[in-house]
Amino acid sequence: MGWRNGFAATCAALLTVLAGSAAAGDIVHITQGDLAGVTAADVESFKGLPFAAPPVGDLRWRPPAPGPSWTGVKQAGDFGPSCLQPPTGGFFAPGPMSEDCLTLNVWRPAGTKPGAKLPVMVWIYGGAFLLGSSAAPLYDGTRFAEKGVILVSFNYRLGRFGFFAHPALDSGPGPVGDYGFMDQIAALKWVQGNIAAFGGDPANVTVFGESAGAQAVNYLMGAPAARGLFAKAIAESGFGRVGARALKGAGSAESVGESFAKAHGVTGDDAAAATALRALPASAINGPLTAIGDPASPGPILDGQIVPETTAQAFARGDEAHVPYLEGGNSYEASLLPHAVDFPMITIAKIGDPDAVIAAYGRKEPAEVAREVLTDFMITEPDRYLARQMTRQGLPAFVYHFSYVPASLRASSFGAAHGAEVPYVFGNLLDKPLTFAGKTIPAATPADRQISDAMQAYWVAFAKTDDPGAAGGPAWPRVLAGDDVALEFGADGVNVRHAYDKLHLDMIEAAGAGK
Numbered sequence: 248m249g250w251r252n253g254f255a256a257t258c259a260a261l262l263t264v265l266a267g268s269a270a271a272g273d274i275v276h277i278t279q280g281d282l283a284g285v286t287a288a289d290v291e292s293f294k295g296l297p298f299a300a301p302p303v304g305d306l307r308w309r310p311p312a313p314g315p316s317w318t319g320v321k322q323a324g325d326f327g328p329s330c331l332q333p334p335t336g337g338f339f340a341p342g343p344m345s346e347d348c349l350t351l352n353v354w355r356p357a358g359t360k361p362g363a364k365l366p367v368m369v370w371i372y373g374g375a376f377l378l379g380s381s382a383a384p385l386y387d388g389t390r391f392a393e394k395g396v397i398l399v400s401f402n403y404r405l406g407r408f409g410f411f412a413h414p415a416l417d418s419g420p421g422p423v424g425d426y427g428f429m430d431q432i433a434a435l436k437w438v439q440g441n442i443a444a445f446g447g448d449p450a451n452v453t454v455f456g457e458s459a460g461a462q463a464v465n466y467l468m469g470a471p472a473a474r475g476l477f478a479k480a481i482a483e484s485g486f487g488r489v490g491a492r493a494l495k496g497a498g499s500a501e502s503v504g505e506s507f508a509k510a511h512g513v514t515g516d517d518a519a520a521a522t523a524l525r526a527l528p529a530s531a532i533n534g535p536l537t538a539i540g541d542p543a544s545p546g547p548i549l550d551g552q553i554v555p556e557t558t559a560q561a562f563a564r565g566d567e568a569h570v571p572y573l574e575g576g577n578s579y580e581a582s583l584l585p586h587a588v589d590f591p592m593i594t595i596a597k598i599g600d601p602d603a604v605i606a607a608y609g610r611k612e613p614a615e616v617a618r619e620v621l622t623d624f625m626i627t628e629p630d631r632y633l634a635r636q637m638t639r640q641g642l643p644a645f646v647y648h649f650s651y652v653p654a655s656l657r658a659s660s661f662g663a664a665h666g667a668e669v670p671y672v673f674g675n676l677l678d679k680p681l682t683f684a685g686k687t688i689p690a691a692t693p694a695d696r697q698i699s700d701a702m703q704a705y706w707v708a709f710a711k712t713d714d715p716g717a718a719g720g721p722a723w724p725r726v727l728a729g730d731d732v733a734l735e736f737g738a739d740g741v742n743v744r745h746a747y748d749k750l751h752l753d754m755i756e757a758a759g760a761g762k
Contacts, residue, residue, distance in 0.1 A: 273358070277441040280317040285324045286357050290392040293445075294352045295327035298437035299430065301347035302404060307525045308411060310421045311349060311433040326352065329380035330405050331533045341382050346408065346529050351401035351434055352381055354388030355445050359397070363446035366453065366710040369438060369477070370400040371431060373458025373484075373666065376546045377406050377537070390674030394707045397447040399438055403430035403463075407532045410545040412494055413504035413524060414516035424500055424548035428470065431463055432553070435476035453479040453710040457669055461485030461574075462547070462558070465633070468568045469561030470553055479709060482574040483672070484665060487629030488559050491547035500548040559629070562636035571713045572637055573706075575647030575733065576626035579662030581618040583625075591617035598624070598758045607750055618661055619751070627748060628755045634726040644726045645715055647705075648747060650737040651698045655689050657738070668736075671699040672706055701741050705734070 275282045275293065284293040299311035306312060327350030328343045359365060370386055372379035381400035388398030403409060409427030417423040439449045454477040456464045461482035467473040468480055493499045508514070511531055513523045537544040547554055561567045581587065587594055591613040595601045598620055601613075608616040630646055637644035649668040652660045670676055676691035676699055691699070704718035715734075716723040720741050723734045733747035 274320060275444050277444050278316075279314055281320045282323045283320050284353075287389075289357050290354055290389045291357045291359070292352065292354045292388070292392075293323040295325050295350045296321075296323060296352070297327070297349060298351050298401060299349040299433045302349060302408070302426070302430075303346050305525060307346070307408070308416050308423075308426060310426070310429045314349075314437070326350070326380075326382035327402065329382055330402050331408060331529055332374075332378050332405050333533065333535055335378060341380060341384070348402045348404070349430055349433070350381075351399055351437065352388070353442075353445055354392040354398040355447070356392050356395060359446035361444055361446055364443075364448035364451070365395060365397050365446050366451045366707075367397045367399060367438065367442055367447040367449070368453045368455060368706075368710050369435065370398065371403070371454065371456030371460035371463045372400070373456065373460040374405070375544075376410055376427060376459045376462075377544070379405060379459070385670055385673060385675055387673065387675055390703060391707065394703065396707055396710055397442065397445055399434075399442070401431075401434040403427045403434070406545045407507070407534065408529075410500075410548060411504055411507075412500035412548055412550075413508055413520075414501055415508075415518070415520035415524060416504075417494070417501065422472070422550055422552035424494055424550040425553040428463065428466060428547070428553050429472075431467065432470070432473050432476065435467075435473065439476060450478060451710070452477045453481060455481035455483070455706070457483040457666060458486075462489065465558040466491075466547060466554055468570075468572070469556060469558060469566055471555070472553055474568060477568070477570065479571045479713065480568070480573070481706065481709065482572075483668060484576045484580060484626050485558075485574055485630070485633075486625060487562075487574075487633045489629075490557050490559075491549045491554055494548055494550050498542065503543050506543075559632065562633050565636075565640050567637075569640070569642055571643040571645075571709070572633075573645040573647070573709055573715060574630050574633060575649065576622070576630055577663040577665060577667055578648065578650035579618065579622060579660070579667075580626045580665050581621035582661070582664035584621060587621055588614045588617040594620055598755055604754065607754055615661070620755070622662075623748065623751050623755055628752045631731050631747075631752050632756070634731065638726050638728055643713070645709070645723055646726055646731070646733040646747070648733045648735045648737075648744065649702075650735060652738070653689065653692065653695055654738075655692075668702065671695075671702045671736075674699050674703050697740075698736055702736055 282293055284291045297314040299314050328345035328348050330348035331344050331346050381402050386400050391398040404427045412424040442449050454464055462485055464480050464482045465485050495501050513520055594617040595604045598604050605616050634644040634646050649663050679690045681688050701720055705715040708718040709715040724732045731747055733744045735742050735744050
């Protein structure tokens with residue numbers, strides 16, 4: 248599918264870089280039983296903790312049930328299996344995969360005691376709701392823990408396992424369709440009930456994610472069932488104007504589900520059909536990857552309970568969680584759709600008169616203009632829209648723009664690709680060059696590390712204080728009426744940009760392209 252090619256290679260290489268010596272950690276007492284983690288240097292980790300019952304058999308396509316308990320001390324040194332998904336070469340789902348996958352992981356400063364009330368950050372991985380794993384080495388939480396934050400990551404059901412509707416399944420009890428989002432809510436409830444045992448503060452939880460994970464953050468902002476489960480939110484490349492599929496009707500999630508069922512010999516909408524669907528082999532459900540935008544691709548469903556409205560509608564109506572909100576995107580988000588510029592004038596014409604659009608974007612080559620238009624259309628303008636809605640309600644919103652590209656790649660790059668900011672946010676850059684899939688990945692330079700240190704400092708400051716500007720670098724102003732300010736992480740360092748990209752974003756908004 249061409250997603251994040253070099254990015255994925257870098258992350259796979261981190262499997263070896265992040266491995267190191269470890270020792271047994273302290274015993275932690277949670278509601279399900281006792282845990283023993285692993286200590287490496289100054290960080291203690293607990294991996295593979297079941298936060299819900301295995302969603303298999305009769306629990307397939309049902310809201311997550313409470314997680315199991317155990318006796319004795321559970322050794323928590325290894326990640327649980329990744330959720331079932333099409334194979335992609337090892338980055339998105341490293342290691343084994345299973346339908347029994349609802350586990351989470353915790354990193355904390357070594358020696359942290361209950362009652363320490365450290366800030367908590369909960370990460371949601373991306374992957375188009377089709378791919379992803381909390382075991383991906385890029386998401387290792389060590390660097391956050393070193394800075395006094397407890398980092399939690401978790402798996403959630405993907406593809407048809409996580410987002411699927413059919414009349415035979417949709418009679419309840421409980422919400423239907425958005426099982427992946429239900430898993431995320433269950434994980435956040437687990438955090439509320441157990442993170443104090445690790446020394447975390449359940450009243451200071453920041454949920455953050457990238458791509459589909461950022462979309463999930465935005466949907467959780469609007470989900471009544473998630474209210475009160477987090478105190479702050481960060482959305483990295485969150486596609487804020489993307490809609491969701493209706494549950495019922497023509498072209499709905501149920502109609503897609505019925506087509507799938509019939510293709511596998513299941514008809515009807517009664518209990519027998521539900522039993523037959525739940526009896527299908529997992530291999531039949533774990534279908535091949537689909538192209539971005541495929542109408543049959545699994546994704547968020549307007550089920551009326553977990554997702555009562557789209558993200559844009561929730562923010563416009565003031566129905567989103569009234570918590571501090573930080574969001575942003577990258578300078579080359581169009582990397583997700585590299586073939587969209589094969590016929591650049593078609594993309595450009597969707598915004599307005601091609602000559603006027605090209606002039607507004609500096610009379611660059613049409614392909615370059617199309618990439619910038621697509622980036623603004625998908626991410627930058629929707630980010631501005633959501634921030635404006637927060638500001639209109641008197642709520643704190645902060646916007647960033649990530650344009651940094653390592654010096655060695657600038658001559659061959661169109662900008663910071665989709666997902667490129669993630670290793671900088673997590674502080675997981677390469678210490679030495681590595682060769683992977685026939686390509687040499689350069690080690691991080693001091694300039695790379697300065698950007699990474701800055702990004703993580705701002706993210707940590709936001710988690711600790713509600714104010715990313717407390718990081719110690721340039722002050723990060725919140726968005727105000729009349730000033731769509733953004734903090735840019737670019738080749739010239741960290742800088743405040745007032746009225747960011749106003750000419751282009753006004754043009755896209757006026758065209759109604761993001762609506």
